[in-house]
Amino acid sequence: MNVWQRLLIGSGICLLALxxxxxxxxxxxxxxxxxxxxxxxxxxxxxAVPAYQYLLLNVRDLGVEGLDFKGYGRLSGxxxxxxxxxxxxxxxxxxxKGIFGDLDAKLGRQFLSTTAGAxxxxxxxxxxxxxxxVGVKVFGGGDVSFYEGYNAxxxxxxxxxxxxxxxxxxxxxxxxxRWEESELANELFGLDVEYDFRKMLTLSSETQFNYLSNAxxxxxxxxxxxxxxxWSLRAEYLYSLPVFSSTSIYSVFAVDEYxxxxxxxxxxxxxxxxxxxxxxxxxxxxxDDANVIEAGIEKIRTExxxxxxxxxxxxxxxxxxxxxxxxxxxxxxxxxxxxxxxVHVDVLERRIEDTxxxxxxxxxxxxxxxxxxxxxxxxxxxxxxxxxxxDYYRGRVRLNILF
Numbered sequence: 064m065n066v067w068q069r070l071l072i073g074s075g076i077c078l079l080a081l082x083x084x085x086x087x088x089x090x091x092x093x094x095x096x097x098x099x100x101x102x103x104x105x106x107x108x109x110x111a112v113p114a115y116q117y118l119l120l121n122v123r124d125l126g127v128e129g130l131d132f133k134g135y136g137r138l139s140g141x142x143x144x145x146x147x148x149x150x151x152x153x154x155x156x157x158x159x160k161g162i163f164g165d166l167d168a169k170l171g172r173q174f175l176s177t178t179a180g181a182x183x184x185x186x187x188x189x190x191x192x193x194x195x196x197v198g199v200k201v202f203g204g205g206d207v208s209f210y211e212g213y214n215a216x217x218x219x220x221x222x223x224x225x226x227x228x229x230x231x232x233x234x235x236x237x238x239x240x241r242w243e244e245s246e247l248a249n250e251l252f253g254l255d256v257e258y259d260f261r262k263m264l265t266l267s268s269e270t271q272f273n274y275l276s277n278a279x280x281x282x283x284x285x286x287x288x289x290x291x292x293x294w295s296l297r298a299e300y301l302y303s304l305p306v307f308s309s310t311s312i313y314s315v316f317a318v319d320e321y322x323x324x325x326x327x328x329x330x331x332x333x334x335x336x337x338x339x340x341x342x343x344x345x346x347x348x349x350x351d352d353a354n355v356i357e358a359g360i361e362k363i364r365t366e367x368x369x370x371x372x373x374x375x376x377x378x379x380x381x382x383x384x385x386x387x388x389x390x391x392x393x394x395x396x397x398x399x400x401x402x403x404x405x406v407h408v409d410v411l412e413r414r415i416e417d418t419x420x421x422x423x424x425x426x427x428x429x430x431x432x433x434x435x436x437x438x439x440x441x442x443x444x445x446x447x448x449x450x451x452x453x454d455y456y457r458g459r460v461r462l463n464i465l466f
Contacts, residue, residue: 094120096464103457105145113148115139131158151209154183165192175202177223177237178253178269183207184219197226206241218242225255233257241308248308250274263290273306276314280304297327322346335365353379359389367395370403382414393429402430423449437465 097117105111115137122132134155139148156171169188175181177200186204203220221239228234237253252274257267264286271281285299303321307314327341343355359373370392377385387410393403407425427445434440441461448454 090125091123092121092466093123094118094466096466097461099459099461100142101457101459104455109145110143111145111148112142113139113146114142115148125157127159129160132156133158149209165194165198166190167192172207175221177221177239178235178255178271179221179223179237179239179251180241180249180253180271182219182239182241186219196228197224199224206243216242216245223253231259243308243310246310247275248310249306251280251306264288271306273304275309276306278304280306292331294328294330297325297329299325301325319348332360335363337361337363351380353377364393364395369393369395382412384412384414386410386412399433400430401433402428404428421450423447439463 095117096119097115099115099117100112101115102110102112116139117137118135120132120134124130125132132155134152136150136152136155138150140150141148152172154172154174156169156173158167158169160167162168167190170186172183172185173188175184175188183206184202184204185207186202188200188202190198190200192198200223202222204218206217206219208217219239219241221237223235223237225233225235233256235253235255237255239249239251239253240247241249250273252272254270254272255268257265259265266284266286268284269281270279272278273280279302281304282302283299285297287295287297289295301321301323305318307318323343323345325341325343327339329337329339331337338360339358341355341357343357345353345355347353355375355377357373357375359371361371362369370390372388372390374388375386387408389405389407391403391405393401395401405425405427409423411421413419413421425445425447427443429441429443431442432440439462441459441463443459445457446454447457
């Protein structure tokens, strides 16, 4: 466990223990504790039993009005020592709004996202709003990676300038650079544009430019027509080119670009009931293009019933077609119990010499017991089967406590 994880868990324990003192300072504490036990079969035929203890913690007005603490992380491990169930610190930072006028600050582990790039950072983030027609964000610190080594030489920094113009045009320009072992790994620029035409048509675009490779690495352009609240029509174009660190061997190899064009119609059939139909054309350089058709219906629970049903069909000229469906239905039996059942089925057909069909499926049942407004227990039992692997079961029980 690293120092930030110790900080989050230790802070949570201390703040809960000192709740009366915290309240005396005028601070308010809220959050969620989740205790989860899971079990499933590994590829080697053994049974893994990972256990997780999650803690979400929010403290407002921590001794000073406007000074807040926000944290979320987990302690974990496998009771059977079959898999690496590592502990994680997702974020833990102090936030102060209005330090000097419209200057806000965050200090600690935090997720940052710009069109130039995104990362989990241990550092300082400053946001100076209302500098004339624009605002400026500046950030810098350690670039966190859960799956690779992370040390003091892995750094990230950047800046973003943003603003709203003519009451309907949002613009932002961003810059980000990453350092690995004191070497410049990435240098990226970003441009984000969004225009709302009379609250019925939204046009948006994002562009990311990789300066080290002198190429556009990401571009989107979309239009969303939503004049009628009962239906909307969306179209989008996407271009993507992989971005590798300059220190990686993959940065010297040629990579294929990917493009797709999408159109989607969404219709509200009734309160809490929505349907959609989506068509996507996938463009590839080395293999044939593909057409993907998806359609579905979703029911948000307004009384007792909730669920969804979607179907997908993907076809290409090389004969690797994929089709399947996903569905789930849940029923609120009373204010203390909700139960549901779900299924996902995918079928891949390969036509090279003879037709080869591979089917995989997941079927599960789940239930949530609401003990009171702040305590509930979730449980799920799932059976997975495919043509390549034997069937196996996976289960999970989770206790959630709100405070």
